Amino acid sequence: MKLVFLSFGALASAASLATTTHYYDGQEGACGCGTSSGADPWQLGISDNVYTAAGSQALFDTSGSSWCGAGCGTCYNLTSTGSSPCDGCGTGGVAGDSIIVMVTNLCPYNGNQQWCPQPGSKNEYGYSYHFDIMAQSEVFGNNVVVEFEQVTCPGQAKSDWETCVCYDQTSTDTTTVGLTSATSASPQGEPVSSTSTKAVTAPTSLAETTVVTSATPTSVALPSSCDASPSKTSTSPDSVQTLYGQCGGRNWIGATACESGSTCKVQNPYYSQCVNSSA
Numbered sequence: 001m002k003l004v005f006l007s008f009g010a011l012a013s014a015a016s017l018a019t020t021t022h023y024y025d026g027q028e029g030a031c032g033c034g035t036s037s038g039a040d041p042w043q044l045g046i047s048d049n050v051y052t053a054a055g056s057q058a059l060f061d062t063s064g065s066s067w068c069g070a071g072c073g074t075c076y077n078l079t080s081t082g083s084s085p086c087d088g089c090g091t092g093g094v095a096g097d098s099i100i101v102m103v104t105n106l107c108p109y110n111g112n113q114q115w116c117p118q119p120g121s122k123n124e125y126g127y128s129y130h131f132d133i134m135a136q137s138e139v140f141g142n143n144v145v146v147e148f149e150q151v152t153c154p155g156q157a158k159s160d161w162e163t164c165v166c167y168d169q170t171s172t173d174t175t176t177v178g179l180t181s182a183t184s185a186s187p188q189g190e191p192v193s194s195t196s197t198k199a200v201t202a203p204t205s206l207a208e209t210t211v212v213t214s215a216t217p218t219s220v221a222l223p224s225s226c227d228a229s230p231s232k233t234s235t236s237p238d239s240v241q242t243l244y245g246q247c248g249g250r251n252w253i254g255a256t257a258c259e260s261g262s263t264c265k266v267q268n269p270y271y272s273q274c275v276n277s278s279a
Contacts, residue, residue: 017146020130031104044136056107058120060072069171071170080145104164
């Protein structure tokens with residue numbers, strides 16, 4: 001069994017800010033919680049007010065891993081600020097409402113630039129972190145901005161995580177970018193104060209859905225509750241989009257054709273994605 005290095009380490013002691021959306025694709029996810037046939041049922045809701053989520057790259061793995069990231073199995077308490085990140089990109093929620101989420105998937109930058117930034121960068125709304133909560137409907141708000149802090153996973157969440165392929169096989173990683181030494185709050189998603197952070201072997205055979213790595217991962221989250229128009233790109237509509245890239249959606253002006261072996265699939269009115277034709 002591979003050693004796990006606890007660099008996602010000491011539990012967070014203060015909150016940071018993040019944007020949220022929700023999604024449901026029924027897939028195993030980039031932490032291996034399920035099988036090639038689909039996600040484990042508990043991913044839709046572990047227990048009362050305890051859910052799973054796809055984290056942006058800085059929450060999933062700061063070194064860029066897209067399978068068994070260091071953040072897999074890490075739990076966070078999310079507390080609603082009551083506000084959405086901008087006018088027209090969600091209605092927000094009730095300030096003070098809280099839930100716990102466990103990271104079981106990746107929301108990658110590629111195709112999700114609007115919401116899910118690269119480590120050390122910010123999304124279109126000025127926030128450094130994003131949680132895409134797995135749910136078939138709104139959980140505690142519509143694209144609400146949250147304060148979040150790392151917490152100990154509840155007992156059932158711990159038990160569920162132990163059934164995942166990536167349990168005890170997570171990537172060695174550094175502390176989540178930006179969560180170690182900040183001391184003041186910022187409307188751009190910087191930490192309110194300090195937080196801290198968790199150590200890949202390739203799986204043998206897993207279904208291909210959204211992320212391409214040498215380990216052939218399963219699925220990666222795509223926000224489905226995005227009320228704002230998605231990122232626009234200068235890509236020519238006549239060009240060909242790569243596998244798992246965006247190929248359509250409201251106000252999309254980029255490529256709408258997918259490379260050979262993939263097809264453009266509508267995820268929601270704002271986002272269509274090139275997926276494997278055999279999926």
